[in-house]
Amino acid sequence: MQINDLSARIKANEQAITGAIQRVLTSGWLVLGPEVKQFESAFAQYLGVEYCVSVGNGTDAIELALRAFGVGPGDKVATVANAGMYTATAVRAIGAEPFFLDVDLNTRNVSLIEVERAIAAGVRFVVVTHLYGLATPEISQIAQLCAGSGAKLLEDCAQAHGAQVGGRMVGTFGDAASFSFYPTKNLGALGDGGAATTRHADVAERIRRLRQYGWTDKYNVEFDGARNTRLDEMQAAILSTFLPGLDAGNERRREIAARYNAGICHPQVEPPAAAGPEYVGHLYVLRSAQRDSLRQHLRAQGIASDIHYPVPDYRQPVFGDRYADVRLSNTERLAVEILTLPCYPEMTDAQIEQVVASVNSWQP
Numbered sequence: 001m002q003i004n005d006l007s008a009r010i011k012a013n014e015q016a017i018t019g020a021i022q023r024v025l026t027s028g029w030l031v032l033g034p035e036v037k038q039f040e041s042a043f044a045q046y047l048g049v050e051y052c053v054s055v056g057n058g059t060d061a062i063e064l065a066l067r068a069f070g071v072g073p074g075d076k077v078a079t080v081a082n083a084g085m086y087t088a089t090a091v092r093a094i095g096a097e098p099f100f101l102d103v104d105l106n107t108r109n110v111s112l113i114e115v116e117r118a119i120a121a122g123v124r125f126v127v128v129t130h131l132y133g134l135a136t137p138e139i140s141q142i143a144q145l146c147a148g149s150g151a152k153l154l155e156d157c158a159q160a161h162g163a164q165v166g167g168r169m170v171g172t173f174g175d176a177a178s179f180s181f182y183p184t185k186n187l188g189a190l191g192d193g194g195a196a197t198t199r200h201a202d203v204a205e206r207i208r209r210l211r212q213y214g215w216t217d218k219y220n221v222e223f224d225g226a227r228n229t230r231l232d233e234m235q236a237a238i239l240s241t242f243l244p245g246l247d248a249g250n251e252r253r254r255e256i257a258a259r260y261n262a263g264i265c266h267p268q269v270e271p272p273a274a275a276g277p278e279y280v281g282h283l284y285v286l287r288s289a290q291r292d293s294l295r296q297h298l299r300a301q302g303i304a305s306d307i308h309y310p311v312p313d314y315r316q317p318v319f320g321d322r323y324a325d326v327r328l329s330n331t332e333r334l335a336v337e338i339l340t341l342p343c344y345p346e347m348t349d350a351q352i353e354q355v356v357a358s359v360n361s362w363q364p
């Protein structure tokens with residue numbers, strides 16, 4: 001059993017996908033055309049936010065949103081270190097400097113107190129990652145804190161399309177949000193894609209210019225720090241066919257996670273906290289002090305698992321010993337204890353049962 005099965009999703013939507021591609025071929029528009037406009041407006045409406053600017057991928061969405069905030073070389077940007085290095089990559093592309101925050105052991109997301117530590121240290125830019133599809137519980141308080149202290153807040157929602165806190169979608173709390181439409185995300189294209197969303201007209205306009213050479217209008221470059229990073233018409237058309245199914249897919253993911261939580265019963269395994277609409281089941285991540293042994297047991301039973309993510313950003317080889325004195329105890333503990341089980345909407349009930357039985361039969 002794979003950790004994900006995109007061929008099942010493609011097969012189930014084959015006609016709609018073919019129709020979307022045909023529509024683009026007939027139109028003759030291939031980049032930044034009507035399908036992109038249509039998808040941007042549908043996704044903004046889904047979230048309940050004014051502006052959506054699509055880009056080539058989720059990492060570019062982070063980078064361009066930060067640039068639109070005014071982040072420049074040498075600026076410090078607060079981020080967690082347990083989210084796969086995506087934000088650190090975007091921050092470094094700008095020449096800015098990550099300021100690493102620890103996460104809560106249970107939610108695996110950043111806590112208010114850690115953001116307070118960054119603000120107190122003079123950091124003016126904050127990225128909150130809603131990891132594994134779980135909305136950061138304190139996002140509303142964090143947004144208030146940032147607004148009150150003049151810090152700009154970006155929510156990285158690449159794993160949390162459709163997650164809600166108090167009836168409000170993640171991505172609507174901060175000054176901007178980034179999304180990835182990488183194929184395995186809850187809303188995934190059949191190739192790369194991403195978007196930044198915001199309620200601020202000026203931020204949206206800056207991102208729109210930054211995604212295409214810094215053009216104010218065609219061939220007129222007024223804006224520095226720009227890139228070329230665009231969503232193409234085929235991916236936009238495909239995303240438009242998948243968007244109406246996002247909530248149902250999220251619901252099925254939640255159901256799989258709930259069945260894991262109800263079925264898995266093992267003294268060496270700590271399942272994640274159960275959750276309602278704040279969790280969209282992007283990844284089901286349990287904890288075990290003997291994670292590697294469990295992983296091997298599952299592999300022997302033909303079940304794939306994965307580790308998201310094994311190396312804290314500040315321990316990545318690219319940094320050398322630059323962050324040798326950074327110690328984030330929860331981040332480091334999670335890195336050696338976490339294990340991701342298969343969790344995707346096309347999983348069958350029999351497969352879910354098989355995973356549960358395999359975990360429960362593990363003898364460490």
Ligand SMILES: *Cc1c(COP(=O)(O)O)cnc(C)c1O
Nearest residue numbers: 057058059083086158159180182
């Ligand atoms: C996938 C992901 C990204 C990056 O998205 P890409 O489209 O692959 O560039 C950023 N942040 C998080 C949390 C992600 O999971």
